[in-house]
Amino acid sequence: MKKSNVWSLRLGFSGKESDKIEKLGLEKFLKHSYDSKFDKQLPAFLDDDPKTVVELKELRESIKTADSEAKKKAFKKEIYSAVELKKWWIAKMRNDEFPLRENMVCFWHNHFVSTSQKVKVNYWIYQHNMILREHAFGNFKELTKQIIKSNAMVRYLDNVDNKKGKYNENLSRELLELFTIGIGNYSENDVKNGARALAGLNYGDDGAVYRRFAEDDTDKTYFGKTGNWKADDLVDIIFEQKSIPYLITRKILKWFIYDNPSEELVTYYGDYFRKVKFEIEPLLTKIFIEEYGKDVSGTKIKDPLVYILQLLEELHIDDLDDGMVMFFLKQQGMDLYNQVNVKGWDGGNSWLTSQVYLQRNNTSDLLCSGRSITKKVLNTMSGESEKPKAEFDKIDVKIDFDSNGSNKTIITELSNRLLFKVDESVQKDMEDLLKYDFDPKDSHANYAVIRLFNYITKLPEYQLI
Numbered sequence: 001m002k003k004s005n006v007w008s009l010r011l012g013f014s015g016k017e018s019d020k021i022e023k024l025g026l027e028k029f030l031k032h033s034y035d036s037k038f039d040k041q042l043p044a045f046l047d048d049d050p051k052t053v054v055e056l057k058e059l060r061e062s063i064k065t066a067d068s069e070a071k072k073k074a075f076k077k078e079i080y081s082a083v084e085l086k087k088w089w090i091a092k093m094r095n096d097e098f099p100l101r102e103n104m105v106c107f108w109h110n111h112f113v114s115t116s117q118k119v120k121v122n123y124w125i126y127q128h129n130m131i132l133r134e135h136a137f138g139n140f141k142e143l144t145k146q147i148i149k150s151n152a153m154v155r156y157l158d159n160v161d162n163k164k165g166k167y168n169e170n171l172s173r174e175l176l177e178l179f180t181i182g183i184g185n186y187s188e189n190d191v192k193n194g195a196r197a198l199a200g201l202n203y204g205d206d207g208a209v210y211r212r213f214a215e216d217d218t219d220k221t222y223f224g225k226t227g228n229w230k231a232d233d234l235v236d237i238i239f240e241q242k243s244i245p246y247l248i249t250r251k252i253l254k255w256f257i258y259d260n261p262s263e264e265l266v267t268y269y270g271d272y273f274r275k276v277k278f279e280i281e282p283l284l285t286k287i288f289i290e291e292y293g294k295d296v297s298g299t300k301i302k303d304p305l306v307y308i309l310q311l312l313e314e315l316h317i318d319d320l321d322d323g324m325v326m327f328f329l330k331q332q333g334m335d336l337y338n339q340v341n342v343k344g345w346d347g348g349n350s351w352l353t354s355q356v357y358l359q360r361n362n363t364s365d366l367l368c369s370g371r372s373i374t375k376k377v378l379n380t381m382s383g384e385s386e387k388p389k390a391e392f393d394k395i396d397v398k399i400d401f402d403s404n405g406s407n408k409t410i411i412t413e414l415s416n417r418l419l420f421k422v423d424e425s426v427q428k429d430m431e432d433l434l435k436y437d438f439d440p441k442d443s444h445a446n447y448a449v450i451r452l453f454n455y456i457t458k459l460p461e462y463q464l465i
Contacts, residue, residue: 001420001465002417006297006452009465010256011288012099013305014418020098026292027285034281035098038092040130045084049123051204056121081122086336087322089129090329094309094322104136104284105129106305108257109336110344112147114156114180125337127207128152140278141239142250145232146207148175154201154208157342160269162199163214169195172234174342180238182247186223191219194283197229230274238279243332245270249283257291258299259348268288297420298464301351304332306465307360314418314453315367324373328363331357352463361458368454370397401449407431407438410449418453419461426459 004363007026008017011033021029050056063074078171093102109132114126128150135143147153148171153159162168172194176186200215201208210230220229223237238244238454250269253261269287276282302310312320329335332358339345366373401410411430415422433452439445455461 001097001297001418002416003292003297005417006420006465007292008289009302009306009310010300013093013309015310016313016445017098018417026289029098030285030288033098033196036096036101036431038101038133043084043088043126045081045088046123046126049081050121051123056203058181059369078122079122082337083323083326084118084347085122085129086128088324089336090322090325093305094312094325101133101136103256104280105132107252108132108136108143110255110339112143112153112250112343113339114150114152115339119152119155121155124151124155129337135161135280137281137284138279140273140280141235143280144175144179144239145235147179148198148231149201149208149462153207154203157245157357159198159208160202162195162201164196164216167192167199170188171198173196175234176238178342180235180247181241181243184241185241185243190222191227192220194234196220197222197234199232200209201231204261212250237465245273245278249287252283254347256300257296258405259301298461300465301348302463302465303333303345303347303351304329304356307332307463308363311364311367311457314399315450316399317367317397318394320372322396324375326352328373331359357463360463364454364457367395368398368450368457371396396452399450399453401440401445403440403445405440407434407436410434410438410440411452414449418456419459420464422459429455 002018002020004018005015007021008015011017011021011029013377017029020032024032050059059074059311065075089105091104093099093106096102103221109129112128112132113419114125116122119125128147131146131150132141135146154171157171159166159171162171169191171317174192175194176190177183196216196218197220200213202211202214203209206212217402219226219229222229223241225237229235229237249265250261251264253269258265269283273283308325312318312368326336330338333350334345363373402413406412408431411427411434415430419426430452433455434448438448442448
């Protein structure tokens with residue numbers, strides 16, 4: 001596979017940035033990605049959702065006294081906003097000229113997990129997502145401060161139940177274990193005193209605020225430092241610890257390049273991250289440019305987002321509803337805003353279980369044959385059903401190939417674009433599919449090359465980047 005294709009898939013969600021990477025060079029491509037603008041306007045589907053604490057209380061009170069029809073209507077509105085929020089984000093991933101920002105938002109989304117299923121306020125989930133977008137390439141310490149003071153996070157990790165004299169340690173523990181320094185680098189006393197420092201941090205209109213009646217204003221000792229610490233103080237103290245850079249550099253390497261990054265690389269980049277005072281942009285630049293110079297193809301299993309968006313891009317399917325992408329992701333275990341637990345998606349081998357592999361193959365069969373994905377079809381794609389049985393909408397599909405080439409040059413063209421490795425047996429199978437008498441100018445040539453593409457998508461090597 002061409003290096004620019006590998007990195008287009010890693011830095012975006014498909015191969016469509018490959019030409020830009022080659023034309024601009026990786027460093028300029030990254031600069032364009034960092035400088036890319038994003039829309040800060042509230043999506044229209046959230047216009048009528050409650051946005052202040054008072055509006056939320058009023059809505060909940062009205063639902064309590066409403067009749068069954070009104071309750072059903074309110075529930076439907078909540079579900080509608082949740083679905084539209086997912087589609088809104090998928091559209092950004094599909095359509096942004098430089099989608100690295102959205103890929104980084106997705107990384108942070110899986111690091112600072114906060115699910116709509118638990119939070120149940122779509123506006124708060126949107127606020128959380130926008131904090132990640134705004135700080136995607138910014139400062140890790142500042143991002144951490146913003147996130148732990150978001151309404152979504154204090155709700156998701158039960159800090160609303162954390163009060164003076166009746167402490168809840170969830171947010172305090174995950175701030176250390178999953179968000180910053182990792183297990184083995186803090187004590188249980190740090191967790192307990194962190195919970196005391198976070199006591200009373202509760203919902204506010206623009207983010208979480210301390211409630212005076214519930215906060216603990218006594219001194220706490222945190223990592224050996226004593227004072228009347230609050231949320232920002234905790235983060236400042238954590239970021240003074242020796243082990244702070246390594247959990248996040250390991251996760252960044254795993255998200256973008258290696259399913260199993262070496263400890264040597266984790267330490268090397270972590271030390272640099274500390275040196276640049278936890279600024280994310282220079283860290284990403286260093287990682288991407290240095291790893292780009294190595295032969296690192298085939299070191300990472302494609303996540304469901306990359307798999308489906310690459311498929312749509314290769315087949316030039318631009319008008320597939322974002323809701324169908326959303327359902328596909330959910331089926332593949334990558335339900336946006338709804339990870340199964342606070343640890344987030346495991347990634348790596350979890351993206352290629354036998355059922356997931358079968359679902360991927362069935363989806364490729366569908367799209368390559370010009371049949372659109374529907375929710376009904378996706379629901380049939382399980383281990384008990386080899387072929388989806390449902391009605392289909394026909395769609396036009398085409399694939400790029402050199403119409404002046406031969407069967408072998410076209411096989412090479414697709415291999416270079418899609419596969420990091422081709423052995424003799426795969427080469428022979430591809431030549432059997434696209435026979436020596438294949439005519440690239442024939443009116444049915446497109447369908448023949450799509451059959452070849454469909455075969456390629458089933459290969460184990462295609463699942464890797």
